[in-house]
Amino acid sequence: MGKLLAIDGLNIVRRVYEASPEPDSAEKADIALRHALSSFRKLLATHAPSHVLAAFDFGGPTWRHALYPRYREQRAPMPSFLRDALPGFHAKLAGEGLHVLMLPGVEADDVIGTGVLRWLAEGRGDAIVASTDKDLHGLIAQGALVWDHFKGEWHDDAWVRKKFGVAPELLVDLLALMGDVTDGVPGVSKVGMKTAAKRLNAYGNLDAVMAGAGILKTPVGERLRAEREILYLSRQLVQLKTDVRLGVTWNMLAFDTF
Secondary structure (H helix, E strand, O other): OEEEEEEEHHHHHHHHHHOOOOOOOHHHHHHHHHHHHHHHHHHHHHHOOOEEEEEOOOOOOEHHHHHOOOOOOOOOOOOHHHHHHHHHHHHHHHHOOOOEEOOOEOOHHHHHHHHHHHHHHOOOEEEEEEOOOHHHHHHHHHOOEEEEOOOOEEEOHHHHHHHHOOOHHHHHHHHHHHOEOOOOEOOOOOOOHHHHHHHHHHHOOHHHHHHHHOOOOOHHHHHHHHOHHHHHHHHHHHOOOOOOOOOOOHHHHEOOOO
16 A cells, blocks of 8 residues: 655745744745755655655635635735745755645645545545644544644644544534634634534534524624624635646656655
């Protein structure tokens, strides 16, 4: 059986870059990308995959912006020095035997979600996602595992339940209810993680919560009813698109560990 390692490229790169206290500069970008390359090499050595999907955001608007123009409007843009240095970094990854995937109109998360679910559906073996992005943790419900490179720890079903208070299959519904400030996903006003988890665990899923909200005579019930449209929009925004045309074969993603 094979083993797919799906790497959330910018999740690694941005965290390494932002961990450095120096002001933005070409030198800072160069140092960060050298450390990021070491991180990629360590991931490959640690997991010894048969196939690697190295996904990066293409940049520019995506289908989520078309759905909700305010999506990610508050997120700071990538530092120009880092952005300008990325093509050279991608070339170095190619030199390591990796096939970098960057597709316009979608995010790296969508690319990873599509690839991982396709791999698992075809019964090709284990699927590991290297990322700290909470959106990707929903893939655990489908049989994937998430690896936190920075803490050196596995994230599985039990980890998600402890961290978020719900099972992995309810993570999308949880994020829709509580929103995501980082990505500008609105969610329902004044509904945090604990309230969202309590409702989902009591009712079973978001649709059941909304069915019950019709007779819920509380401030939360009132907000759920009043903000129904924005809630379902939020669920669309946090849900991975898993039918992306990747334009690659498994043979193109094969990785020689020797």
